[in-house]
Amino acid sequence: MNWLIAILQTMLFVVLAPLLAGWVKWCKCRLQNRKAPSLLQPYRDLFKLTHKQPVVSEQASWLFVTAPYIIFSATVLAASVVPLIAVDLPTSASADVIVMVGFFAFARFFLALAGLDIGTAFGGMGSSREMTISSLAEPAMLMAVFTLTMTASTTNLSGAIAHVLNEGLILRPSFVFALFALILVAIAETGRVPVDNPATHLELTMIHEAMILEYSGRHLALIEWASQLKLMLYGVLIANIFFPWGIADTFTAEALGYGLLAIMGKLALLAIILAIAETLVAKMRLFRVQEYLSFAYLLGLLGMLSHIILEASR
Amino acid sequence: MNIEQTDFYTQAILSMAALVGLTSFLMLGQGRLLRLIFVFALQGLLLTLTTALAAYSLDNPHLYISAVLTLVLKVIFIPWMLRREVVLMNMHRDVQALANKTVVMLGGASLMVFSYYVLHPIVQTTSPVMLNALAVSLSVVLLGMLLMISHRQAVAHVVGFMSIENGLFFAAIVATKGMPMVVELGIAFDVLVAAVLFGIFFLHIRTSIDSLDVDLLNRLHEVDK
Numbered sequence: 001m002n003w004l005i006a007i008l009q010t011m012l013f014v015v016l017a018p019l020l021a022g023w024v025k026w027c028k029c030r031l032q033n034r035k036a037p038s039l040l041q042p043y044r045d046l047f048k049l050t051h052k053q054p055v056v057s058e059q060a061s062w063l064f065v066t067a068p069y070i071i072f073s074a075t076v077l078a079a080s081v082v083p084l085i086a087v088d089l090p091t092s093a094s095a096d097v098i099v100m101v102g103f104f105a106f107a108r109f110f111l112a113l114a115g116l117d118i119g120t121a122f123g124g125m126g127s128s129r130e131m132t133i134s135s136l137a138e139p140a141m142l143m144a145v146f147t148l149t150m151t152a153s154t155t156n157l158s159g160a161i162a163h164v165l166n167e168g169l170i171l172r173p174s175f176v177f178a179l180f181a182l183i184l185v186a187i188a189e190t191g192r193v194p195v196d197n198p199a200t201h202l203e204l205t206m207i208h209e210a211m212i213l214e215y216s217g218r219h220l221a222l223i224e225w226a227s228q229l230k231l232m233l234y235g236v237l238i239a240n241i242f243f244p245w246g247i248a249d250t251f252t253a254e255a256l257g258y259g260l261l262a263i264m265g266k267l268a269l270l271a272i273i274l275a276i277a278e279t280l281v282a283k284m285r286l287f288r289v290q291e292y293l294s295f296a297y298l299l300g301l302l303g304m305l306s307h308i309i310l311e312a313s314r
Numbered sequence: 315m316n317i318e319q320t321d322f323y324t325q326a327i328l329s330m331a332a333l334v335g336l337t338s339f340l341m342l343g344q345g346r347l348l349r350l351i352f353v354f355a356l357q358g359l360l361l362t363l364t365t366a367l368a369a370y371s372l373d374n375p376h377l378y379i380s381a382v383l384t385l386v387l388k389v390i391f392i393p394w395m396l397r398r399e400v401v402l403m404n405m406h407r408d409v410q411a412l413a414n415k416t417v418v419m420l421g422g423a424s425l426m427v428f429s430y431y432v433l434h435p436i437v438q439t440t441s442p443v444m445l446n447a448l449a450v451s452l453s454v455v456l457l458g459m460l461l462m463i464s465h466r467q468a469v470a471h472v473v474g475f476m477s478i479e480n481g482l483f484f485a486a487i488v489a490t491k492g493m494p495m496v497v498e499l500g501i502a503f504d505v506l507v508a509a510v511l512f513g514i515f516f517l518h519i520r521t522s523i524d525s526l527d528v529d530l531l532n533r534l535h536e537v538d539k
Contacts, residue, residue, distance in 0.1 A: 040400075060348075168411045170324055170325060171328070171329040172325070172328075172329070173329050173331065173446075174332075176329055176333060176336065177332060177336065180336070196473045224450040260367030290415060290416070291343070292414050294416045294419060294420075295339075295343060295419060298339065298341075298419050298420070298422075298423055299336075301423055302336075302339070302423065302426065304336070305423075305426065305427065305430075306332055307431050309446070309449070
């Protein structure tokens, strides 16, 4: 029964991810006084892409063709670790947050290899930029997550969320820092505006798009879906770690339904904040991303520090 | 003493302390003057909230007056004045290049660690809230000094100076549960006078070296080299 719910939760992740991407796009369009595409547009795009024949370059090796499947499945596995509507599920009990970061790194590694594989200038450039950014973002993310895990004394995400949930409302200074650090990292990792622009194909600025420029058809669909999934994953992490109220801790239909409603509300709110931020902020130069991410690292460090000094028992 | 065992007021004060520290860091990394002034106003607002919170939880009505004073002076008047100066002197489009932002930020982090280290012996004799509030306010003071060292524009120096005052004010509110009214009024008017004097200084610096970049002051010599 528990396994069934765990699988169902992961499926829900996969199914809802394009909807979240569509909602972000809808909010952004409304904020910029444009007519918004339907919320279902990402689903239609994915459907359309799966029906198109993928074009693969003659120079491509087997890696280029298998990479989308590896990336998508690694991201789905990472999603299965994160509690979406219920805590204490077997999938999240068997792997902890470091495994999740590991899955991300694994997917990114193959994405970067696929970008290099074809041998075009853009692919290599995108891979190099992506690796630069991720090498700076990963320590910051781990710092933020360690603050949480030290509070809960477990690296298990579901255990940590249950800990925060059981404690009730406690204002922790370290969580303030960790929240900001995680938001900054999430923006960098999912390629949103100040770091990368998901809506453009302008060659000079792109990072993620440069790597997947050669992909088409169902391969492109898988990669796009994986990046939508990643956006949702980070959103769920932020929502459920810092504001876990509403998540189900018993497996009754009522609690699960309530959990689903709660997480959808939280994600919708986060997406609105993201859209506002993306409308207000201009994309920064690539060489300033390092400053941005070192600020995120600093916040993570301060969070850890204030946890050790302010909150740990003496 | 764990944070779980403290009351809500203590938790709120600690979170406020964390946020005040955060705004200090934001100021440290800010290249644009207008945004620097905005973050400074935000820090003032956090101070106002802390003061109001202290007034409510300690049932100390005169702290409300000092909260209103903080609001008027540090959130509205001084930022408005600095903003006006910046816009008048047409500096709001300059992006001031910080020499080495990452080093400055990490230096700020080590200053924060340092202030905890210095104040740690006090924990044996007082409550942890007091220690934390004092440590954060000491680090706000030190970060304000670092801001003054690392930025070159005179306006940024003034903001750094005012944020040092913010740090002291925060310590006073939390540690002493409200100073006597006379002292608070005195400080408030000192700050006001300082702000006006700085305005006059800006004018003088600008008329003599035609810029507010204090690095240019190094070029002033009695005799030409």
